[in-house]
Structures are given as structure tokens and as C-alpha cells.
Amino acid sequence: MKSYVAYVALAGLLAGGAVALLGQAKGKSVTISGEIVDTACYIGHDSKGAGHAKCAAMCAKAGIPLALLDSQSGLLYLPVSLDHKNPNEKLLPFVEKKVQVTGTVVEKAGMRGIVIRQITEAR
Secondary structure, rough: HHHHHHHHHHHHHHHHHHHHHHHOOEEEEEEEEEEEEHHHHHHOOOOOOOHHHHHHHHHHOOOOEEEEEEEOOOOEEEEEOOOOOHHHHHHHHHOOOOEEEEEEEEEEEEEEEEEEEEEEEEO
16 A cells, blocks of 8 residues: 555656646747837837837737837747746736846747746836
């Protein structure tokens, strides 16, 4: 009986470790300074900035993806949520604000994404 309990415990530990490894992004770790924009208005008609914040927040709450616009390169990064949660929730407090984001950049099929580990408002 004791060996059965030990096997079950070991199996649980191994399964937990496998899930943790699967939840990690494979890519380049970076810190990017930029602005959080709503993709529809930014891509559709170049709207961004403090004067657009109210519209961007409404778009995000309606399901339009938010993204990180790199202020140095002008590249747009879509947040990737490996925890299966809405990435807009993490970004809503920073809509149309300057931010510093640390995370892992992943690229696939011509898209750039970032798995965000930390986001802070830039000063």
C-alpha cells in the first residue's frame, strides 16, 4: 500500500512538472518600452495616445485585442496568454499609456507575440 501511495505521489509530481514546462514560452527574453494600443483603431486608422484612451478601453472590453507598440522599432506585439486567460485584462490598466514590458518574444507565421512576465507604467 505504501508503494502505491509513493507511485501516485511521484506520478503527480511528474505530471505537474510537465504542465509547468508546457506553460513556458520558447523564445527570446526581452524588455520593451512602448505603448499599449487597441489593434483595430491603431491598424485601421492610426489612432493612439491619451486622447484615444476611452475608445481603446471600450474596444478592449468588447473583445478587440490590445497590443504593445514598441516605441523604438515601431513593431507591434500581440500578448500571448499561456494561462488561457484574457490577455486584455492584464493590459486594460495601461491602455494608451507608456509602459515597460518584460517577457518572452515568440514569432510564428509572420506574427510577433509576447508572453508578458511583468508590465509597469513608464515614467
